[in-house]
Amino acid sequence: MYKYFISLFFFFAVVDGFSQKQxxxxxxxxxxxxxxxxxxxxxxGIDISKPILSIINTAYSGFEVIGDYRISKRFFxxxxxxxxxxxxxxDYTNSTSKGSYVRLGFNYNAYENWLDMNNEIFxxxxxxxxxxxxxxxxxxxxxxxTYFPSNNINTPITTSNLNAHWSEFVFGFKVETFKNFFVSxxxxxKVLMSAKEPENFKTLYSPGFNRIFExxxxxxxxxxxxxxxxxxxx
Numbered sequence: 001m002y003k004y005f006i007s008l009f010f011f012f013a014v015v016d017g018f019s020q021k022q023x024x025x026x027x028x029x030x031x032x033x034x035x036x037x038x039x040x041x042x043x044x045g046i047d048i049s050k051p052i053l054s055i056i057n058t059a060y061s062g063f064e065v066i067g068d069y070r071i072s073k074r075f076f077x078x079x080x081x082x083x084x085x086x087x088x089x090x091d092y093t094n095s096t097s098k099g100s101y102v103r104l105g106f107n108y109n110a111y112e113n114w115l116d117m118n119n120e121i122f123x124x125x126x127x128x129x130x131x132x133x134x135x136x137x138x139x140x141x142x143x144x145x146t147y148f149p150s151n152n153i154n155t156p157i158t159t160s161n162l163n164a165h166w167s168e169f170v171f172g173f174k175v176e177t178f179k180n181f182f183v184s185x186x187x188x189x190k191v192l193m194s195a196k197e198p199e200n201f202k203t204l205y206s207p208g209f210n211r212i213f214e215x216x217x218x219x220x221x222x223x224x225x226x227x228x229x230x231x232x233x234x
Contacts, residue, residue, distance in 0.1 A: 037233035037234055038070075038073070038113075038116075038118060038233060038234070039070075039118065039180070039228060039230035039232075039233050040070045040230065040231055040232050040233065040234060041069070041070070041228055041229045041230035041231040041232070042067065042068075042069050042228075042229050042231070043067060043068050043069070043070075043182065043226050043227065043228045043229070044065070044066070044067045044226060044227060044229070045065075045066050045067070045182070045184075045224050045225050045226025045227060046063070046064065046065055046066065046224065046225065046226075047063075047064040047065075047066060047080070047082070047222050047223065047224045048223055048224065048225055049221065049222060049223040049224075050062040050063055050064050050082070050084075051063065059086065059087040059088075059089075060084075060085070060086050060087070061084070061085045062082060062083060062084035062085070062086075062207075063082060063083055064080055064081065064082030064083075064222075065080070065081050065082065066078075066079070066080045066222075066224050066226060067079050067080075067226075068107065073109075074108055074109045074110075075106060075107070075108055075109075076106060076107045076108075076109070076122075077105075077106050078104075078105055078106060078107050078124060078126070079102065079103065079104050079105075080101075080102070080103040080126075080208075080222075081100075081101070081102050082100065082101055082207070082208060083099070083100045083101075083207065084097075084098070084099070084100075084101070084207035084208065085097070085098040085207075086098075086205045086207075087137075088204045088205050088211075090204065092139055092140045092141075093136065093138070093139045093140075093201075093204075094136075094137040094138045094139070095134060095135060095136050095137060095201075095204060095205075096134070096135045096137060097132055097133075097134050097203070097204070097205040097206065097207060098132055098133050098134075098135075098207070099130055099131050099132020099133060099162075099207045100130065100131060100132070100207060100208075101128060101129065101130035101131070101132075101206075101207045101208025101209075102128070102129055102130075102208070103126040103127065103128040103129075103168060103208060104126060104127050105124055105125045105126035105127060105168070105170075106124060106125060107120070107122040107123070107124040107170070108122060108123050108124065109121070109122050110122065110123060111173075117176070118176045119173070119174060119175050119176055120173060120174040120184075121172075121173045122170070122171070122172055122173070122174065122186075123169075123170065123171055124169070124170035124171075124172075124186075125167070125168065125169060125170065126167070126168035126170060126188070127165075127166075127167060127168075128164075128165070128166045128167070128168050128190070128208050128209060129163065129164070129165055129208075130163060130164045130206050130207045130208045130209060131161070131162070131163050132162050132163070132164075132206065132207050133158060133159065133160045133161075133162065134158070134159050134162055134198055134201075134203060135156050135157065135158040135159075136156065136157040136158075136198070136201055137154070137156050138152055138153060138154045138155075138156075139152075139153055140152045140153070141153070157198075159198035159199070159201075161196075162195070162196050162197065162198065162203065163195070163196050164192060164194070164195040164196075164203070164206040164208075164209055164212075165192075165193045165194045165195070166190050166191060166192045166193050166206075166209055166218075167190070167191045167193060168188050168189070168190045168191075168220070169188060169189045169190075170186050170187070170188045171186060171187055171188075172184060172185055172186025172187065172222070173185060173186075180227055180228040180229075180230065181225070181226075181227055181228075182224075182225070182226045182227070182228065183224070183225055184222070184223070184224045184225075184226065185221075185222065185223050185224075186221070186222045186224075187219070187220065187221055188219065188220040188221075188222075189217070189218075189219060190209055190210070190217060190218040190219065190220060191216065191217055192206075192209065192212060192216040192217065192218070195212075
């Protein structure tokens with residue numbers, strides 16, 4: 001009789017252990033089968049560094065709208081549109097550049113997100129184009145003479161319909177601080193491809209490109225806030 005109860009006890013113990021193992025395997029399969037989908041949509045925002053710079057620097061004013069659209073897991077098409085006006089003071093000249101610009105290109109997200117995170121560490125490229133006017137506000141002829149000192153000339157000379165084309169390489173990061181709300185910072189290295197300049201005067205500043213150095217290169221910085229309008233998840 002005792003042998004019967006002992007055998008029955010061991011039978012139920014084995015069955016219970018087997019059942020628990022099966023349930024654990026099923027739960028593991030369910031967890032492993034969970035797929036976290038990422039949102040795809042249009043993201044729009046502004047570069048907040050430009051309004052801030054306009055407040056603290058009276059020689060500058062600008063505004064920029066940004067946007068991107070996700071086309072795959074890691075690639076985004078991107079664009080920036082803006083307007084800038086900048087007064088440049090040099091040793092012998094004072095000039096103002098004023099106009100609009102557009103930058104078009106893509107970003108590649110090199111960051112591997114965890115679960116349902118949606119952050120980016122990105123590398124990108126832009127083609128930039130600006131259309132602007134430049135005014136030579138005043139200048140002093142560079143004449144080194146004791147007997148005929150040079151005088152400052154204050155008659156403004158404006159040249160319209162100037163343009164510049166350039167390539168731009170971008171590195172930055174983007175963080176989702178709240179649902180669909182992003183904060184981003186990036187730096188860029190710019191290479192001027194061509195520029196239409198005023199007669200007898202070099203363009204010192206191009207909207208969208210920033211300061212043009214002697215090597216026809218430049219640098220940029222953006223600090224943006226943006227909002228994602230999701231269309232789908234996949």
